[in-house]
Amino acid sequence: MTAYISLMIAIPLIGALIAFLTKTREQARVVALVSSGISLLISLIMLSRFDTSFTGIQLDEIHSWIPSLGITLSFGVDGIGMPLVLLSTIVIPLTVIFAWGETKEPNKFYGLILLELTGVLGVFTSLDFFVFYIFWEIVLIPMYFLISIWGGPRKDYAAIKFFIYTHIASLVMLLAIFALYFNAWQITRTPDFNMFHLLKNYPLLEGWLIPNVITIKDAIFIGLLFGFIVKMPAVPFHTWLPDAHVEAPTAGSVILAALLLKMGGYGLFRVIVPLLPFSDSPGKMITLLAIIGVLSILYGTFLALAQRDLKKMVAYSSISHMGYVTLGAAALVPLSVSGAMFQQFSHGLITGVLFMSCGVIQHSAGTRIIGDLGGIAKHMPKLTFVMLAGFLASLGLPGMSGFIAELLILINSYANLPTFVILALFGIVFTAGYHLWAMQRAVFGTFNEKLGHIHDGADYEIASMAVLVLLIIFFGLYPNPVLNMMTATATPLVRDAAGLVGVIV
């Protein structure tokens, strides 16, 4: 039994505690960088130990915790978790580097970032529903502080909205988990919170929750789904996201978009897809998912088009991109599902660049309103270079990771969800539209003299963005390292779903 994962989770936690106690900014950020760096190292070791061909859970470990409720500290990774673990351990150190110049209460700032790392790693590796839920909740707290201490003018509204909105979602999810747990207990008569055991017993559920209105199975399914799609977030439960992003500090936005949203997608693959075939009305559920997905894609796109604030635009683009994840998952074809997983991974990298760009512009020009910017490329060539790369990746340019994901999703979902895929394709043009339009107005064109003297991004900022860009291109040209493990896991994942199609196709 290996202990990589618990080590990887523990180190940022310890690092956070140390960071809180440090006095100077120097110490704080060094601690943050070192401890997140160590986690990165561990995750790389895990990657090297990871057997791509093996479809099940690997590097797993289990420690007893609360026997009376059958709760164990059990961790492990497979094709769903490993890439996201990698993503987290890549993004956080880069965020720390990007935020190297933070001056406001640095020790708290870096400490909270490390706490976030602990939380997301826990979510992506826990195999026990109880533990999963705990990490799921813990993640909220540091983000609440990141927004409400370092945030913008409406930070209080945004922070509390974020907290309560997602908290309600996770509580609903918790109820569904209760039901699953009880069901498993009735069958085995042994308390057990192990995710896979609970999911395994789901098909054996029966009966109506509300007679002739909704069956227990469907209710549980929808409860879980709600918990996840609010986190993703999917239209119409997305409105907390733009507010949170607009107010959050850059580092906060990066973590929020790159990692926290992925928790929702992770849940989709870990929980929803395996259950889908066994729910009482899979057709309806698939349709529901597909509608949510496409709605998010198009709605997000058009909303992004309408935004005046660059960062808000990026926020809506996240909604639109996460829509692809839902769509791919709904198609229940191995490659579409692994495409959706890859979309999560690549969006994590891409959105990092986008939000960092917004941060640099905000910091340098003092505004993010597209209309007030203009021609900043003249004074910020380095930024323009990485930012353009990020935007192109975000609009799905081939050769960048985003394209691989969207291609896989669209091309493989069509067989099961033709209508929805066509609608999604329709969105692509507009996606390109708002990205380029924003670039044209904000970055290119004649320099807006009102901005006064503006300077290019600091080297550490540009560096961390450049690293992300390189990764985006690398995975755009050679996705196999992560894609293979995703496909390996996705194939058995949808085996039971073979032949299922939505109500509307």
Place this chain on the structure above:
Amino acid sequence: MFSDYAALIVLLPVIAFVLTLFLGKKLYSGGALLPIAAIAGSFIISLGIFFEIYPDGMVRQSLPWFANFNIGILIDPLAIVMLLMVTFVSLLIHIYAVGYMSHDPAKPRYFAETSLFTAAMLGVVLSDNILQFFISWELVGLCSFLLIGFWYHKPSAAAAAKKAFLVTRVGDVLFLAGIVLLYVNINEIIASGRFSVVPGNFLLQFSTMFEAAKLIDPTQLTYITLLFFGGAVGKSGQFPLHGWLPDAMEGPTTVSALIHAATMVTAGVYLVARTFPMFAATPGTFVPGVPDSLLVVAYIGGFTALFAATMGLVMNDIKRVLAYSTVSQLGYMMLALGTAGAVAGANAVGISMFHLIGHAFFKALLFLCAGSVIHAVGTNDIREMGGLFGKMKITAITMFIAALSLAGIGIPLAGLRLPIFNIGTTGFFSKDAIIEEAYAYGFERGDYIPYAFAVIAALLTSIYIFRLWFMAFTGKPRSERHPHESPGVMTRPLMILAVFALFFGFTQPAFYSYVSASFDFVMGPAYEGGGIEPPVIVVLLPVIVGVLGFLISYAIYYKRMLDMSKIISSGNPLYKLLLNRYYEPTIGANIIGVKLTHDVAAQSGEFVDRKIIDGLVIDTIIGKTTFFLGEAARKLQTGVVQNYASVTLLGVGLLLILLKLGGGV
């Protein structure tokens, strides 16, 4: 041995791109030599491969990529001629650019991007599968975006770049949809056991596609091919997605030359040519015996040829005229694929590609000449030029040659049943063939509309190109600048191109038979010619209209027999319509782009999001109500203890009632 290094054809320019981008500043003239060397290398390799595989070999290399896709190289006759043309023309343009861009501070970026541009185009040409084709295709689009917006500080340039990318993007999405549909259909026939991918081949390889095309449901195939054609329409600026091409003039002239001659726009035609077997396999439901997709291709092409030419007549920006001429010529190529495809099978590919390559030479030449003129005069407006002939002879002469070639001047001796081969410019050979095929098509299918388009377009072509030449080079100077001939680094390429513009045409027969053979392995050997001997008048007509056009321009713009300014100033509606480009920019950008998409769709979405979902539901209904309740309930706590006691006793009473309701005793 060259074929072993086929991959280098693409990789060399890519490497050059990276090096120039990061080291360019330190090197001579912004590192221009790197891309030049790289592309020269690509050219040499291509040439080597050509001699290796001629007459009937081909190069196929392929590696698995991700999922069930692959990356690979396919060099068959169709590809190799494109390779030679692209590398050669692009090489000349790069050399020319050393002079043309000499004063620009951002040279490294320029040469890096053009190098990548070439690489992407080469990628398109070399692809052995539709996905890789699409990816390179998109990268071409990206580079065009970067290069058109090269002077990004000019708002017009930034806007043009965006327009180019978006409009072609519309096409790209159709193309992608086509790929999706194809992929699904192939999987379907595989699943149904009627088809299986040859071991060692891959799902989306062209060879696989062609085999599968025979089994796919015909209507589906029509959709697929039409979607592909949609992509081609976008990239090759066919109607109705032609609007971006004239605006693309915002970039440096050399870039325009690249886009119009060597790269980008030809990709669309190449796509149709590349997937020609699939087009040919579609059923003929409208005109019997004419595959539907080819019919559409023919009509769109023909119409575009004419439609663009009309606008070419009135443009005053020297580059705009050329741009519309490009659109129109691309129309010819599509027309050729459509009509000849219907009557002469795979020969269509040869015919169309021949025009494509010929056009590449004389259009590149035209643009470079224009560039040289602009370089000298410092304006794009032909009304401010004039009398340049004396000052810049080389430019003037080479441009005149190009004009002749474009107008398709020549003597169809063979067409006149004389025992001699035809004599004429490259354009003459390629375009006549197309028009004759259009006639043949009309003759066999009783549908002469494409032919009509072609002939009228030919007339207009000759008129506007000579109008351009006369206004620019003859008459008295209309600006007080002191133009001078361009440096050798710019004029040498002109001369070389001029040679090709004149004499490339003589390779016609060999070219046809060689290139048309590309698809023998799917469609079987193509039968010769249009199948009929066209009457003399048909053979002569193209030349006649060409000459006629020349004479008209000569009369109006040189002899000034009738004063154009009257017609123009009298603001007649037709002229307005043409000058405003059929109001395409207004409709496209303003109405569809801004009004509908942004103002209507996006803003209403914004309203729903902020005001209804967020404002109404979350903030008001949930938030405000809760607070209100809180305040109200709070007031119950009066602080007077009797009320508390009363409430307590009241509670007891309530419980009693409840229990009664609850069904107690």
Place this chain on the structure above:
Amino acid sequence: MADLFMFLLISAVIFTIGSYGIITQRSGIKILMSIELMLNAANINLVAFSSFNGNASGQVFALFSIAIAAAEAAIGFAILVALFRVRDTINLDNINILRW
């Protein structure tokens, strides 16, 4: 049997009077008295039931409750006196600095 009913009736009446007093009276003293009434109503019940059930625990209970009631009353008056010292009133309507 009948007399048990009488006792219960009486106690109920007393109890009601007590609760009425609590609701209506304004003076702390009267409130205390009303509470005493209610407690004693309960005591009547206990004693009555005790004799009806024929076991003593009811009466024991009553004794306890009487003692407790006495203690309670003492505390109540103590609080009222202390309050009177600082506020110069025991009118409960004015004693509402703590509210909302």
Place this chain on the structure above:
Amino acid sequence: MSYILLAPEILLTVLALALILIGLLVTEKSKNMIGYISAIGLAASLVMILGRTGEGSFFNNALVIDPLSQIFKIIFIVVSLLAVIASIHYFKDNRNQDEYYTLILLATVGMMVVASANDLLALFVGFELASMSTYVLAGFEKKNPASLEAALKYFIIGSLSSALMLFGMSLVYGVSGTTNIPEILAYFKTAQVSGIDILAMIFLVAGFGFKMALVPFHMWAPDTYEGSPTVVSSLLAAGSKKMGFVAAFRVLVLALVAVRADIQIVFAILAVVTMTYGNVVAISQKSIKRMLAYSSIAQAGYISLAFVVMTQMSIAGGVLLALGHALMKGGAFIAVAVVGYMVLSDNKNAKNTDDISNFAGLGKRAPITALSLFVFFLALAGIPPSAGFIGKFVLFYSVTVQAVSTASTWLLVIVIIAILNSALSIYYYARVIRYMYVLPPEGEKIHEPLPYVIALLLAVIGTIGIGLYPEPVINMAMNAASVLGV
């Protein structure tokens, strides 16, 4: 039957009486030691209880020692211990300390008696002992009108409810002919339900509801908690409140048996109304003590979900939440006491020291206090890992399970209302947290007195500890619930 089992209760009683004598003997100066003595006494009895094994019944089966009484006694003693430790500083140099600690100890004894009462008489006596001691404690600052008003309201409503309760008991005795709870239970199992029973039950519910501060018997709570000395508020909110619950657990089981399922509806409505009312009103409070009062009303609502589905799991959940709430709420009030001390040390005659504005920048001014308060609030909001979360987890679990397994929609509705409530509660907790950590401080960093710090840390350790390793307490709670044999 060895009275050694009763050693903790006896110890505390003797100690309480002894303290008065000590108070007479020692000088004003050295009265401060009394606090330490009582703290040690409480600690000692806590140790005894934890070490106490075996069960037994005493005084003609009027008192029983069983797991249920055990866990609640632990709660009561822990709360008093916290209160006492905090009081060591809060009432420093007060000349009536001896009486103060005596009363606290007596109140504790009273609660412990209720916890193990097996006879209505014992229950009543214990109830009154605890109540009367706390009446006085509430008004202990006898120069402070607020404190006295708090005491008066507490007293009036309190004695009213004891009157109701006594009346109810008399009726129960009347119909069953006995005051021994198991015998009453046995009687009800067989007897036909009569209107008298229902009446009796309602009176009992009212009586206990007053202590539990269930709507509509809660009216006294906010005023009293706000007015009383803060340490006393912590005792009331965390301690005597639970006394109501243990009494309810002991007696209302038979209420359930007596009037079958109907009482469930009553409790369902009480619970929902209570939690919603508490949370909604808490939002708009300026005074933190008052806010905490309402929040503990809301918590009472959650806990009384246990009565809605009378399953072993649900009661265990109720017990767990009660335990957690005791720690969190007790700690929270003590933290408020520290703030009060801080504000007064800024400015001698500051009014309403617990106003939220005084919490600005607390994270900087009193880090330990702020951090503990932060922990308590998150725990109260049910954020893992914390005692609050474990309690809610088990409780909501039991309700959900009941809803699913009996396909009863109304239970589902109730649990959904419950989770919405606990999400809503985040709002007002987060508001204070924001004051503490986001807003800038308005004064110097203060030195936090040791007794407070100890009390706070004990509470924090308890809260987090139960969250991190709930195994033992869960088992305890399950055993306790099993006693009721539902």
